[in-house]
Amino acid sequence: MRIGSLKFNSNLFLSPLAGYTNLPFRLVVREIGGVGLCTTDLVNARSLLEKREKAFKLIETCPADSPLAVQLFGSVPEEMRDAAQILENLGAASIDINMGCPVKKVVKIGGGSAMMTELDKTAALVRKMVDAVKIPVTAKMRLGWDDENLTAPDLARALENAGAAAIFVHGRTREQGFGGTVNLAGIRKVVEAVKNIPVIGNGDVITPQAAKKMFDETGCAGVSIGRGAFYNPWIFQHTLQFLACGELLPEPAFSERVRVMNRHLDLMIEVFGEELGCRMFRKVAPWYAKRFGPCHEFNKRVVQISTREEFLGVLENYFRWRQQFVDEHGELLPRFRPPPMVASFMRETEPASTRREQIPVPKGPMEIW
Numbered sequence: 387m388r389i390g391s392l393k394f395n396s397n398l399f400l401s402p403l404a405g406y407t408n409l410p411f412r413l414v415v416r417e418i419g420g421v422g423l424c425t426t427d428l429v430n431a432r433s434l435l436e437k438r439e440k441a442f443k444l445i446e447t448c449p450a451d452s453p454l455a456v457q458l459f460g461s462v463p464e465e466m467r468d469a470a471q472i473l474e475n476l477g478a479a480s481i482d483i484n485m486g487c488p489v490k491k492v493v494k495i496g497g498g499s500a501m502m503t504e505l506d507k508t509a510a511l512v513r514k515m516v517d518a519v520k521i522p523v524t525a526k527m528r529l530g531w532d533d534e535n536l537t538a539p540d541l542a543r544a545l546e547n548a549g550a551a552a553i554f555v556h557g558r559t560r561e562q563g564f565g566g567t568v569n570l571a572g573i574r575k576v577v578e579a580v581k582n583i584p585v586i587g588n589g590d591v592i593t594p595q596a597a598k599k600m601f602d603e604t605g606c607a608g609v610s611i612g613r614g615a616f617y618n619p620w621i622f623q624h625t626l627q628f629l630a631c632g633e634l635l636p637e638p639a640f641s642e643r644v645r646v647m648n649r650h651l652d653l654m655i656e657v658f659g660e661e662l663g664c665r666m667f668r669k670v671a672p673w674y675a676k677r678f679g680p681c682h683e684f685n686k687r688v689v690q691i692s693t694r695e696e697f698l699g700v701l702e703n704y705f706r707w708r709q710q711f712v713d714e715h716g717e718l719l720p721r722f723r724p725p726p727m728v729a730s731f732m733r734e735t736e737p738a739s740t741r742r743e744q745i746p747v748p749k750g751p752m753e754i755w
């Protein structure tokens with residue numbers, strides 16, 4: 387898999403999730419393995435130019451966090467160009483431009499999904515960035531503003547002509563938010579619209595089977611995974627295995643989930659300090675817990691932690707409480723096991739008994755994405 391001059395061992399990517407895809411989470415995913423390129427949360431180009439501490443914290447990285455794409459948002463071509471140059475000098479592998487974000491704060495300034503409505507202007511902005519740096523410039527978009535304006539194929543073609551090295555496309559419109567089904571036929575149209583650059587499909591991939599279906603039905607060159615990685619940081623490794631030989635690795639055991647969750651907290655503390663790291667972890671830990679089986683006792687307490695010691699106390703208490711739901715080998719009794727995960731676009735092919743209505747959207751600084 388290639389994006390411009392970059393070569394990857396895996397065609398699976400970590401999608402940007404503002405408030406979540408920080409350095410600790412990226413390292414967790416990379417340590418488990420199977421991911422090709424990770425992307426930062428979106429970063430305001432102007433904030434980088436103004437050297438704001440918050441923007442630089444968002445792009446904090448280390449040698450193990452490589453290759454790394456930084457996602458920029460903004461609509462002023464000169465600012466985007468200058469921010470791209472700063473990032474190139476700092477060693478970013480590539481720069482991704484946010485064209486999908488539906489949040490008012492971003493759209494109001496002509497960034498995010500507003501860019502999908504102005505093809506020529508957006509292509510000119512991309513051209514300016516591409517001409518200013520040697521590293522690849524990519525774009526991440528939705529299918530369009532709404533069902534009447536599915537502009538992604540035209541936009542992708544225009545951006546390829548402007549020098550974009552790849553297109554990431556979330557198979558929903560801006561109007562859809564996170565509701566309804568990911569439109570694989572819509573992603574396919576984007577794949578068919580470009581000539582030579584890879585298109586990476588995105589949306590609701592929460593199982594290896596869903597990734598395969600997205601590859602098969604859209605012809606995309608790669609798949610990018612966001613919330614699925616939050617539920618399950620093993621998804622990249624398991625999907626690579628499934629794509630290579632059709633083998634579905636078993637879900638990680640409870641002990642392995644707890645090991646990785648502990649590692650995640652250690653990294654949060656290393657990067658953000660103990661108090662802030664623990665406070666931020668309050669919204670992360672419940673995602674791990676979604677696959678623990680009964681977990682309200684854990685969730686209730688973990689949202690109060692401020693130190694590692696408090697976290698360990700919460701865990702110890704939870705281990706005791708969880709005993710009532712397991713058999714003599716420590717396995718969850720069948721009636722307490724969480725149902726299998728099923729992507730929105732897999733529903734017709736799954737038995738009704740295993741269907742989920744929607745993957746939850748994590749709360750964050752952005753209310754809707």
Ligand SMILES: Cc1cc2nc3c(=O)[nH]c(=O)nc-3n(C[C@H](O)[C@H](O)[C@H](O)COP(=O)(O)O)c2cc1C
Binds near residue numbers: 427487610
């Ligand atoms: C909490 C949250 C934050 C997000 N932040 C970003 C972002 O910073 N930039 C971006 O392009 N997309 C962002 N997205 C969209 C995701 O990258 C992705 O396109 C979307 O969640 C669908 O993929 P998924 O089902 O694999 O999560 C965000 C989504 C969520 C739920």
